[in-house]
Amino acid sequence: MSQSKREESSSEPPLKFVQRRDDITGDEYDGQQRVEMSCGHAVDPGSLTAWCRSLMDQGHFQLCCPADVNDKKCGAQWSYPEVRRCASLSDSEQREFEQKLALLAAKLYCDFKECPKCKSLVERKEPTTLRVLCTVCASVLHVSYEFCWQCLRAWKGSGKPSDHCANTGCKDPNLDVLASCTTKDLPDSEVRGCPSIRACPTCGLLIEHKEKCKYVVCSRCHVEFCFACLDPAPACQAAKAGAWFKWCAKPLAPRQSHIPVWSR
Numbered sequence: 143m144s145q146s147k148r149e150e151s152s153s154e155p156p157l158k159f160v161q162r163r164d165d166i167t168g169d170e171y172d173g174q175q176r177v178e179m180s181c182g183h184a185v186d187p188g189s190l191t192a193w194c195r196s197l198m199d200q201g202h203f204q205l206c207c208p209a210d211v212n213d214k215k216c217g218a219q220w221s222y223p224e225v226r227r228c229a230s231l232s233d234s235e236q237r238e239f240e241q242k243l244a245l246l247a248a249k250l251y252c253d254f255k256e257c258p259k260c261k262s263l264v265e266r267k268e269p270t271t272l273r274v275l276c277t278v279c280a281s282v283l284h285v286s287y288e289f290c291w292q293c294l295r296a297w298k299g300s301g302k303p304s305d306h307c308a309n310t311g312c313k314d315p316n317l318d319v320l321a322s323c324t325t326k327d328l329p330d331s332e333v334r335g336c337p338s339i340r341a342c343p344t345c346g347l348l349i350e351h352k353e354k355c356k357y358v359v360c361s362r363c364h365v366e367f368c369f370a371c372l373d374p375a376p377a378c379q380a381a382k383a384g385a386w387f388k389w390c391a392k393p394l395a396p397r398q399s400h401i402p403v404w405s406r
């Protein structure tokens with residue numbers, strides 16, 4: 143547990159333990175202490191963890207109480223810190239939860255941005271271009287307003303570029319991350335000096351290498367790729383039969399200077 147989390151939890155009120163049935167599973171009280179949540183329902187730490195994990199697996203990042211109240215769900219929203227405390231999440235579970243929640247939120251927010259002119263949320267219909275026409279400006283204000291998805295200023299330039307517009311300083315900050323990330327030797331392999339962060343070759347999501355294996359499954363597009371050569375995993379494996387987990391037939395792909403655009 144990090145220092146900041148320890149300080150945070152010591153300033154929080156103590157957990158309230160009750161001797162009641164588990165309102166998530168409906169299991170009667172069996173001598174096992176249950177934790178009372180902010181909405182008043184009692185849960186077993188294990189079933190709380192399992193329930194929240196199932197919510198995230200279904201793509202939800204708001205953690206809601208499923209307890210039955212007159213044939214309806216309680217629906218109260220629990221904050222992540224509350225779940226972390228009441229479920230007594232381990233360090234690895236905390237990492238898993240934090241990553242999943244952040245990715246789910248990013249998924250929702252990466253397709254919507256605020257129009258700099260009318261301030262309404264606009265969906266980007268064509269992910270391959272930064273040039274976005276605000277449909278609200280067009281229908282409500284009757285003006286044709288285009289803005290840049292990246293620098294969020296009025297559109298400048300021509301064509302439909304995917305990397306930057308003609309406004310000064312319009313640059314994807316993720317490019318700086320790719321250019322400056324540390325390098326690492328991938329464990330249990332011959333791959334040395336590999337950038338620790340890659341942009342997914344399919345969708346462009348930035349992914350940090352954390353697992354042991356050089357093959358990584360992208361959490362956004364779910365395509366598995368090789369962190370060393372950046373080929374899709376089946377192609378990398380086919381090129382080097384046998385010890386394909388140890389090295390690649392292809393040379394180590396250099397740092398990326400371009401972020402692939404996902405065409406869904």
Ligand SMILES: [Zn+2]
Binds near residue numbers: 217
């Ligand atoms: Zn509840």
Ligand SMILES: [Zn+2]
Binds near residue numbers: 258262279280
């Ligand atoms: Zn607008």
Ligand SMILES: [Zn+2]
Binds near residue numbers: 290308
């Ligand atoms: Zn721009």
Ligand SMILES: [Zn+2]
Binds near residue numbers: 346364
């Ligand atoms: Zn991806």
Ligand SMILES: [Zn+2]
Binds near residue numbers: 368369371373378392
């Ligand atoms: Zn490879």
